[in-house]
Amino acid sequence: MSKIFPANLNRYDPYKNYRFLVYFGTSTSPVAAVSKVGAIKRTSKVIEYNEGGNAITLKGLGRTTYDPITLERGVTQDTDFATWANYAQVLDQGAPSTSLANLRREVAVVLLNEEAQPVLRFKIHRAWISEFQALPDLDAGGNAIAIEHIKMENEGWERDLTLTEPVEL
Numbered sequence: 001m002s003k004i005f006p007a008n009l010n011r012y013d014p015y016k017n018y019r020f021l022v023y024f025g026t027s028t029s030p031v032a033a034v035s036k037v038g039a040i041k042r043t044s045k046v047i048e049y050n051e052g053g054n055a056i057t058l059k060g061l062g063r064t065t066y067d068p069i070t071l072e073r074g075v076t077q078d079t080d081f082a083t084w085a086n087y088a089q090v091l092d093q094g095a096p097s098t099s100l101a102n103l104r105r106e107v108a109v110v111l112l113n114e115e116a117q118p119v120l121r122f123k124i125h126r127a128w129i130s131e132f133q134a135l136p137d138l139d140a141g142g143n144a145i146a147i148e149h150i151k152m153e154n155e156g157w158e159r160d161l162t163l164t165e166p167v168e169l
Helices: 078-091
Strands: 021-024 034-037 042-049 058-066 067-073 105-112 118-133 149-154 158-161
Touching: 021 034, 067 105, 078 118
Parallel strands: none
Antiparallel strands: 021 105, 034 067, 042 058, 067 149, 105 118, 118 149, 118 158
16 A cells, blocks of 8 residues: 555655746746756765774765756746846956856755645755857747746755645545
8 A cells, every 4th residue: 555645644645846946036936937947965974983893884874965946937028037146256247247246146946735835845956057058949840939047046946845735524
């Protein structure tokens, strides 16, 4: 028998990966047209050490690193990606900017259930844009959507445990 999910006693199936929203900063409006979010991943280094009299190599926890997260969307008139990416360019009217106050942001990625209700939220801390692609290769003979993407570096993330799926009765 399958394990029952603790947030909803009637739920057996995992959530789908195609229903989600992304929020920048404290905005209550999701970022427009995001079609893909890269994996939210962290890795901890392993420190191996030996003790005298012990034939087993012991392992301890080392430093944790957080992988960059890529966001993709079709090119639209919305300027959220470009505006944020431009803070890392450090240009202000063609001259170097003296303020990097807007460089880092909190980002929220919210997974939705089949009824479009939020069920999981991940908070990404102190994110900033290290890569911005404003336009892909353009091809007059093609029929693909023009995609822009950003790569967000971050200093950690956590699952927001205050958000759980409502229990169905």
